[in-house]
Amino acid sequence: MSRAPLPLWLSGAVVAATFGVLLWLEQRRPLRAPVEPKARRVARNLAVLALGTAALALTERPVIGALSARVAARRWGLLHQAALPGWLELPLAVVLLDYTLYVWHVLVHRVSWLWRFHLVHHVDRDLDASTALRFHAAELVISITWRAAQVLVIGVSPLAFSVWQTALQVSTLFHHSNVRLPLALERGLVRVLVTPRMHGIHHSTLRGETDANWSSGLTLWDRLHGTLCLDVPQAEITIGVPAHRAPEDATLPSILLLPFVSQPPSWPTTDAATRRCGARPDELLP
Numbered sequence: 001m002s003r004a005p006l007p008l009w010l011s012g013a014v015v016a017a018t019f020g021v022l023l024w025l026e027q028r029r030p031l032r033a034p035v036e037p038k039a040r041r042v043a044r045n046l047a048v049l050a051l052g053t054a055a056l057a058l059t060e061r062p063v064i065g066a067l068s069a070r071v072a073a074r075r076w077g078l079l080h081q082a083a084l085p086g087w088l089e090l091p092l093a094v095v096l097l098d099y100t101l102y103v104w105h106v107l108v109h110r111v112s113w114l115w116r117f118h119l120v121h122h123v124d125r126d127l128d129a130s131t132a133l134r135f136h137a138a139e140l141v142i143s144i145t146w147r148a149a150q151v152l153v154i155g156v157s158p159l160a161f162s163v164w165q166t167a168l169q170v171s172t173l174f175h176h177s178n179v180r181l182p183l184a185l186e187r188g189l190v191r192v193l194v195t196p197r198m199h200g201i202h203h204s205t206l207r208g209e210t211d212a213n214w215s216s217g218l219t220l221w222d223r224l225h226g227t228l229c230l231d232v233p234q235a236e237i238t239i240g241v242p243a244h245r246a247p248e249d250a251t252l253p254s255i256l257l258l259p260f261v262s263q264p265p266s267w268p269t270t271d272a273a274t275r276r277c278g279a280r281p282d283e284l285l286p
């Protein structure tokens with residue numbers, strides 16, 4: 001089996017088409033009422049995306065490209081050592097990358113200097129597909145160290161890495177989107193995949209809700225770790241981070257500088273860090 005990565009044009013076309021369809025659905029069936037004008041936010045988030053994409057083109061692509069090619073050629077990593085049937089390597093690599101991204105997501109929330117950067121993603125006061133594109137370039141560059149460890153330890157080929165990245169981008173666009181899916185459909189999907197209502201809870205201004213729903217693809221990881229939280233009425237969710245709700249915190253210069261300036265505590269100290277959550281799919285609320 002060829003281990004060459006998916007062509008960039010193919011991944012790009014799949015991701016761009018997903019974004020286009022979600023933007024259209026967001027107009028037709030919005031899940032949450034907007035706080036800011038949509039066009040201004042989308043333009044801002046696309047500017048953050050442009051910086052992040054440029055940073056990754058200069059760093060992640062050469063580093064991870066070379067590393068994954070070497071991993072495949074020398075058969076390094078757990079999957080190669082396990083001597084599995086060839087057809088199983090790619091799906092297992094994708095699943096293990098998804099799990100280790102769950103761990104990374106917990107770390108960027110729990111480790112205070114990492115949170116300084118991930119905060120840029122969370123201070124968006126609305127949540128839609130464009131929020132999925134809004135990660136500070138510095139967070140993306142820092143995450144390359146984790147990405148390299150994932151590739152090396154798991155034993156990820158260039159093909160498996162590119163399949164995972166494309167699937168992750170599609171999944172991330174989908175679960176950030178502001179699309180009101182039929183509740184029965186979403187309760188079915190959330191058994192397996194992260195959905196818009198589920199991920200909206202992670203973007204809540206309440207600490208106990210943000211510290212839940214860390215999965216990016218399969219909901220299995222939140223289920224295994226007891227961090228799944230579904231029983232929050234969507235109308236009660238305020239999106240954002242309490243210390244950064246002012247309109248001037250949302251401008252492009254503010255969010256680009258945010259990791260490098262002094263930050264107030266993100267949550268009031270009285271906010272409960274955890275709460276007991278309903279995690280059964282039928283507890284997902286409208």
Ligand SMILES: [Zn+2]
Pocket residue numbers: 105109118122202
């Ligand atoms: Zn997060």
